[in-house]
Amino acid sequence: MSGGDLDFDVVVIGAGNAGLTAATTLQRAGVRTLLVERHSVPGGCATSFRRGRYEFEVALHQLSGLGAEGQAFSLRPLLTSLGVAEQLEFVEERDLYRAVVPGVYDVTLPADWAGALDVLDAEFPGNRARIERFFDLVRNVTFWQVAAMDGLPAEQVDPLLFRQGLRPFKDVLDDHFDDERLKSVLGAYWGYLGLPPSRLPFQDLALVLFAYLEFKPWHIRGGSQMLSRALLDSFLRAGGEVRFHTAAAAIRTRGGRVAGVRLDTGERVSAAEVVSNVSLPATYAMLEGLPAPAAAARDLGTRRPGISGFVLHMGLDATPAELGFTASTNFVNVDMDDDRTFAAMRGLEPVRGIVASSYDVEPIGFAPPGASHVSLMTLQYADAWQALPPAEYARAKFAYAEGLLDLLETVTPGVRDAIEEVDVATPLTMERYLGHPGGAFYGYEQDAADGWPFRGIQRESHVPGLHLAGSWVGMGGFQPTLQSGAAVAGRLLESKGAYA
Numbered sequence: 305m306s307g308g309d310l311d312f313d314v315v316v317i318g319a320g321n322a323g324l325t326a327a328t329t330l331q332r333a334g335v336r337t338l339l340v341e342r343h344s345v346p347g348g349c350a351t352s353f354r355r356g357r358y359e360f361e362v363a364l365h366q367l368s369g370l371g372a373e374g375q376a377f378s379l380r381p382l383l384t385s386l387g388v389a390e391q392l393e394f395v396e397e398r399d400l401y402r403a404v405v406p407g408v409y410d411v412t413l414p415a416d417w418a419g420a421l422d423v424l425d426a427e428f429p430g431n432r433a434r435i436e437r438f439f440d441l442v443r444n445v446t447f448w449q450v451a452a453m454d455g456l457p458a459e460q461v462d463p464l465l466f467r468q469g470l471r472p473f474k475d476v477l478d479d480h481f482d483d484e485r486l487k488s489v490l491g492a493y494w495g496y497l498g499l500p501p502s503r504l505p506f507q508d509l510a511l512v513l514f515a516y517l518e519f520k521p522w523h524i525r526g527g528s529q530m531l532s533r534a535l536l537d538s539f540l541r542a543g544g545e546v547r548f549h550t551a552a553a554a555i556r557t558r559g560g561r562v563a564g565v566r567l568d569t570g571e572r573v574s575a576a577e578v579v580s581n582v583s584l585p586a587t588y589a590m591l592e593g594l595p596a597p598a599a600a601a602r603d604l605g606t607r608r609p610g611i612s613g614f615v616l617h618m619g620l621d622a623t624p625a626e627l628g629f630t631a632s633t634n635f636v637n638v639d640m641d642d643d644r645t646f647a648a649m650r651g652l653e654p655v656r657g658i659v660a661s662s663y664d665v666e667p668i669g670f671a672p673p674g675a676s677h678v679s680l681m682t683l684q685y686a687d688a689w690q691a692l693p694p695a696e697y698a699r700a701k702f703a704y705a706e707g708l709l710d711l712l713e714t715v716t717p718g719v720r721d722a723i724e725e726v727d728v729a730t731p732l733t734m735e736r737y738l739g740h741p742g743g744a745f746y747g748y749e750q751d752a753a754d755g756w757p758f759r760g761i762q763r764e765s766h767v768p769g770l771h772l773a774g775s776w777v778g779m780g781g782f783q784p785t786l787q788s789g790a791a792v793a794g795r796l797l798e799s800k801g802a803y804a
Contacts, residue, residue: 310573312338312545314796315565316581317552320348321782322773322789323581324535328386329793330579331544335800338573339536339544340565342551347532348581348738349745350782352670355725358619358677359670363745364528365496365661365681366521366633368512369783370394377450378519379783382790387541388534393525395666400516402631403492405640406714409485412631415520428486438480438490439517445469446514449507469507470752474642476506484640491642492635495659496781498611498683498750500642505752508779515783521633523668528782554592555580555770562769566592577800579771579792583740583747587765587772597766610750610780611649612731612743616680616705619725624676628716629662636660636715651688652700655707658682660716675724680708686731686742701730746780764795771796 316327319341327339345351349363371378383389400413400420411427413420417439425432441464448465452458468476473494477487491501493512501509524530536546547567554566555578564574580587585604588596596604620627637645637657645656664676671677692700705728713719734743748754765772773792774785 309564310338310571312336312573312575314338314577314579315340315552315573315575316579317555317565317587318348318581318774319343319346319532319536319546320581320774321350321532321785322775322792323348323579324532324539325382325386325786325789326579326581326771326773326793327544327789328535328539328542329790330796331539331542332387333793333797335797337539337544338575339539339546340550340552340567341546341548342568342739343737344548345529345532346536346546347529350528350532352527352529353727355617355619355727357672358675358725359527360617360619360677360727361527361661361663361668361670361679364523364782365659366397366516367394367523367782368515368521369519370522371519375519379786382787386535386790387538388531391534391537392530395523395525395668397521397523397632397666399631399633400521401492401633401635403489403635404715405485405488405637408640409489410715411489413489415516417517420517424486424489427489428483431481431483431486434480435486438477441468441476441480442510442513443518445507445510449511465507470505470755470757472502473504473506473509474501477501488637488640488642494642495635495657495683498746498780500646502643503646503751505755508750508755511779523632523663523666525669527663527668527670552590555587555590556592557594557767560594560768562767577769577771577796579773579789579796580765581774581789582776583744584772584776585741586739587770591767594767600766603766607754608749609741609744610746610748611683612686612734612740612745613681614655614684614704614708614731615729616708617725617727617729618678618680618719618723619671620676620678620719620722621674621724622676622722623674624662624665627662627676627678627719627722629660629665629676629678632662632665634660634662634715636711638711646683649682649684652704655682655704655711658708658711660712678719680712682708684731686735689730689732690742697732701728704730745775747774747776747778750780 313336316323316339331337369379400415402412404410448462551568552565553568556563562578648656661679731743771792773789
């Protein structure tokens with residue numbers, strides 16, 4: 305170590321969900337950890353911002369996997385082990401979602417198996433036994449998928465997973481149901497995952513349905529920034545050090561393995577281990593003194609960055625009841641043609657599907673009395689926005705936002721009249737803020753070829769001492785990324801007994 309070097313056991317790059325849980329897990333185990341973050345606050349997507357008298361939630365729509373106190377296999381034990389569960393107030397949502405195709409169906413599903421079954425049976429009579437069989441399949445495939453991901457040998461896994469797991473979700477729906485409306489309602493969560501049911505592996509959407517039906521959808525009082533802040537506080541209380549407004553300019557190597565990082569301040573940090581919570585292309589591009597291994601280059605060359613999104617945040621001078629919101633999460637689509645809706649996400653044609661999140665049906669504390677905060681999101685790739693001349697960008701952005709409002713007003717007429725504050729983000733906004741290629745929310749495209757059965761769970765890189773965490777090495781979303789960072793840290797602690 306040279307005289308000017310900082311010295312830590314581990315450097316964690318990026319204070320998103322996975323970076324925070326990795327750093328906190330390590331520091332609480334006695335590992336001297338430096339966390340570096342180029343922004344001024346922790347959280348990455350797990351954050352919020354103010355406009356006027358409103359706080360706007362950036363990304364959390366529904367927290368999955370939290371479960372009730374004492375519920376086995378939930379997210380709560382992890383948050384408890386990190387010293388943050390008691391610092392947070394969780395808000396349970398009564399409904400899974402409201403799914404609407406104007407003039408075709410308008411269905412609100414309760415957030416429990418029996419309640420959802422009863423509603424679907426009432427809305428689509430004659431399908432009760434079919435729905436029960438479908439729900440049984442969702443539960444069984446999810447059970448065996450989780451067991452396989454946790455390392456259960458393949459010969460001990462029920463063949464059901466191999467027969468059904470990688471089939472398109474649409475094909476499984478077609479096996480069970482004839483009513484296109486029912487299939488459309490059950491597939492609504494594809495708007496969280498980025499691929500339509502015709503391309504999305506059954507096991508992925510089954511896992512999402514199971515997580516919300518079994519463990520309920522939740523939010524956090526004060527928004528996702530409260531979780532990020534609680535994790536950071538736990539890390540600091542344990543003696544960790546954080547550098548905000550600081551980026552890792554390079555990952556230093558020596559003798560073919562990690563030796564630390566070089567910060568954009570010019571400082572060099574010595575560390576035997578580095579955990580990266582940034583995109584895989586950016587991670588391997590930061591290697592200094594070592595070319596990207598051929599295996600890494602081959603891997604990156606066969607993968608496609610996933611989808612981003614267009615988000616309209618609104619502060620509304622009206623209550624949810626006055627606006628017509630009865631559920632916190634609302635999927636609104638112009639029709640049931642999911643493939644056409646997905647194809648439209650490549651361009652700037654009028655929006656065909658949105659998720660409208662009303663954060664005050666079950667209030668999280670962001671809007672003043674008598675008002676509400678609503679976000680509208682549609683999935684979208686960055687290509688069309690990248691192709692726009694700079695002079696046309698602002699006009700196109702606000703014209704597209706009007707399209708989201710047009711679709712929302714099919715279920716909440718007059719919402720425009722209540723707008724007090726507004727903020728708009730495009731895939732280019734996501735790209736600038738996250739530093740992800742194309743502003744990708746979930747890392748790589750979440751199709752079967754990129755899933756864990758073929759890629760594995762990539763917690764280790766092709767460089768000794770470099771560890772990978774977050775959505776670019778597994779499933780996207782809050783629960784998977786929170787678990788990803790803790791899992792990487794746990795493996796590192798197991799391999800370095802001296803730290804424990």
